Amino acid sequence: MPPPHGREQTLLPPDQQHGGPQHGGPPRSDSTAMMCPYCEAVLPSPGAAQCDQCLRPLPQQGTPVLRVLFPTGELKVSVGQHLVLGRDAGQSPVASTFTQYDNVSRRHSTVWLDPSGTAWVRDEGSTNGTFVNGERLPRGVEAPLKNGDQLRLAADVTGNVQL
Numbered sequence: 001m002p003p004p005h006g007r008e009q010t011l012l013p014p015d016q017q018h019g020g021p022q023h024g025g026p027p028r029s030d031s032t033a034m035m036c037p038y039c040e041a042v043l044p045s046p047g048a049a050q051c052d053q054c055l056r057p058l059p060q061q062g063t064p065v066l067r068v069l070f071p072t073g074e075l076k077v078s079v080g081q082h083l084v085l086g087r088d089a090g091q092s093p094v095a096s097t098f099t100q101y102d103n104v105s106r107r108h109s110t111v112w113l114d115p116s117g118t119a120w121v122r123d124e125g126s127t128n129g130t131f132v133n134g135e136r137l138p139r140g141v142e143a144p145l146k147n148g149d150q151l152r153l154a155a156d157v158t159g160n161v162q163l
């Protein structure tokens, strides 16, 4: 007997632990084809050492994730993803992490991970500043993040960088 309708396949539960308001992340590497971060060709296997299309070496599994641990939540950023941090849910998919901090701007900073595995942060013209290890970033300037760095938004909230 066929099922009453064929939609079950599309109703899988979200795979994010925190269940953010939007599912903007890339697919999980163990269930969906991986794409080359350089040319976006679909890779033959998730563990491929280089891309068949552009022949560039690929970041290996396990390394290309940036984590920032805030007291109110852990943010994960994959290669190629630009994550806006801020209090406005229309600007930031992780706004719920920051809503309780009045001094965090609606659109405060952006963090991302480049294909070489280097993490970056950029202040988006926030009112009260973005700080790396206590140093305020000039707005719009891209600053690298290293494992163990302290990323602070305004005076209010400090996250621990893990790479």
Ligand SMILES: [Zn+2]
Pocket (backbone or CB within 6 Å): 036, 037, 038, 039, 040, 041, 051, 052, 053, 054, 055, 056
């Ligand atoms: Zn490629």
